[in-house]
Amino acid sequence: MNLPSAITSRQKYKAFIILCFLIHIMIIGFALFNHITPLVLFNFWSILVYTLSFLLLKYNQRIVFYMGYFEIIIHSFVCVLVLGDGFGFPLYFVAIVPIGYQLLYSTKDKKYKLIATMLAGLSFILYTVCYIISHTQQPLYSSESLNRQKPFVYVINIFVIFVAVVFSSVAFMIEAENAYHSIENKNKELDDLANTDALTCLRNRRSMMDSVISLFQAYKKPNQTFSLVICDIDNFKQFNDTYGHECGDVVLKNIAQKFLLSTRKDDYVCRWGGEEFLFVLKNISQKDAHTITERIRINIANTEIQYNDEILHITMTFGVASSDEADNYDDLFKLADNRLYQGKNSGKNIVI
Numbered sequence: 506m507n508l509p510s511a512i513t514s515r516q517k518y519k520a521f522i523i524l525c526f527l528i529h530i531m532i533i534g535f536a537l538f539n540h541i542t543p544l545v546l547f548n549f550w551s552i553l554v555y556t557l558s559f560l561l562l563k564y565n566q567r568i569v570f571y572m573g574y575f576e577i578i579i580h581s582f583v584c585v586l587v588l589g590d591g592f593g594f595p596l597y598f599v600a601i602v603p604i605g606y607q608l609l610y611s612t613k614d615k616k617y618k619l620i621a622t623m624l625a626g627l628s629f630i631l632y633t634v635c636y637i638i639s640h641t642q643q644p645l646y647s648s649e650s651l652n653r654q655k656p657f658v659y660v661i662n663i664f665v666i667f668v669a670v671v672f673s674s675v676a677f678m679i680e681a682e683n684a685y686h687s688i689e690n691k692n693k694e695l696d697d698l699a700n701t702d703a704l705t706c707l708r709n710r711r712s713m714m715d716s717v718i719s720l721f722q723a724y725k726k727p728n729q730t731f732s733l734v735i736c737d738i739d740n741f742k743q744f745n746d747t748y749g750h751e752c753g754d755v756v757l758k759n760i761a762q763k764f765l766l767s768t769r770k771d772d773y774v775c776r777w778g779g780e781e782f783l784f785v786l787k788n789i790s791q792k793d794a795h796t797i798t799e800r801i802r803i804n805i806a807n808t809e810i811q812y813n814d815e816i817l818h819i820t821m822t823f824g825v826a827s828s829d830e831a832d833n834y835d836d837l838f839k840l841a842d843n844r845l846y847q848g849k850n851s852g853k854n855i856v857i
Contacts, residue, residue: 512676514611518562518569520672521608522555525573528665529555532584535658541646544587551576567612570605574624577601578631587646590639591655593662598632600666607673704754705761708775713783716773720785721834732786732794735841736823739853741780744817752812753780756819759810767801783841791827798823798856806854820854 536544584594609617700712824845831837
C-alpha cells in the first residue's frame with residue numbers, strides 16, 4: 506500500500522468537518538421525511554457549528570476540535586433521547602475516542618494525551634447514560650415507520666463510523682511511517698557526521714580503521730589482496746605559516762577531490778589526520794597499487810591550486826603496503842607508515 510508522504514493537520518480537520526457536514530445533511534433529510542422537527546432544528550444548528558469551525562480552522566485548531574467534539578457527543582445524546590438506541594447513534598461515543606486522540610495530537614497541545622483520555626472517559630460515561638436511558642425510558646418519537654427504518658439508519662451510521670476510524674488509522678500509519686523514516690534519516694545523518702571529516706567530506710580516521718579491519722579479515726584468502734596507502738603533504742606547515750590556515754584548508758580540500766577522482770568507486774579514501782591521507786585500493790596487487798599511486802603522485806605534483814592571487818604547487822609522499830605483507834592490520838598500518846617516513850627521509854615527493 507503506497508501511503509502519501511504526509512497528511513497535514515489542516516487536511517485532517519477539513520476531512521473531519523466535511524464528514525460531519527455530510528452526516529448532518531443526511532440526518533436532516535431523515536428527520537424531514539419522518540417529521541421530527543426537534544432533530545431538524547438541532548441538525549441545522551450543528552451545520553452552523555461546522556460552518557463556523559471551517560472559518561476558524563486557519564486561526565485556532567484547538568477550538569475547532571472542542572466545537573466538533575462536544576457537538577458530536579451532544580448530538581448523539583439528543584438522538585438517543587429522541588429516537589432510542591436502535592439507530593446506532595451511541596456508537597459515535599466510541600468512534601470519537603480514536604479520532605479525538607488523532608486530532609488533539611495534531612494541535613501539538615502538550616497535554617493532548619491527558620485531555621484526550623479525559624474526553625474518552627467522558628464519552629464512556631455518556632455512552633453508559635444513553636444505554637441506561639434507552640433501556641429504561643421510551644424515546645420521544647416512535648412509530649412503525651421508524652422501526653422499519655432502524656436497520657438502514659444503523660448500517661449508515663456504522664459505515665460512517667468505519668470511514669472515520671479508518672481515516673484516523675491511516676493518518677496514524679502515515680505519521681508513524683514518517684516518524685520512522687525521519688528517525689532513520691537522522692540516524693544516517695549522525696552516522697555520516699561521526700564517520701566523515703568535516704573539512705574534506707572524506708571518511709575520517711575512525712571510519713577508515715573499521716573498514717580496514719573488516720577488509721583485512723575478509724581478504725585473508727588466497728589470491729585476494731588490497732593495498733593500503735598512507736600519504737602526507739610535503740612542507741604543509743609552510744602553507745599555513747605563509748598564507749594562513751585558510752589557505753591550508755583550501756589545499757586539503759583540493760587534495761581530497763584529487764584522490765576521489767583518481768581512485769575507483771569501491772576504493773576507500775580518508776583524511777587520516779592533519780595533512781595526512783589514507784586510501785585503500787581493493788583487489789589489486791602491490792605492483793599495480795604502486796603504479797596507480799605513482800600516477801596519483803605525478804597528477805598532484807602537476808596540479809596548480811589558486812589561492813587569492815597566488816598559484817600554489819603541492820607535492821606528496823606515499824607509503825604503500827599490501828595486505829599479503831602483514832599478519833594483522835596493525836602491522837599493515839605500521840608497514841605503510843614506515844614506508845611513508847622512508848620516503849620523507851629520501852627527499853619527499855616519492856612513492857615507496
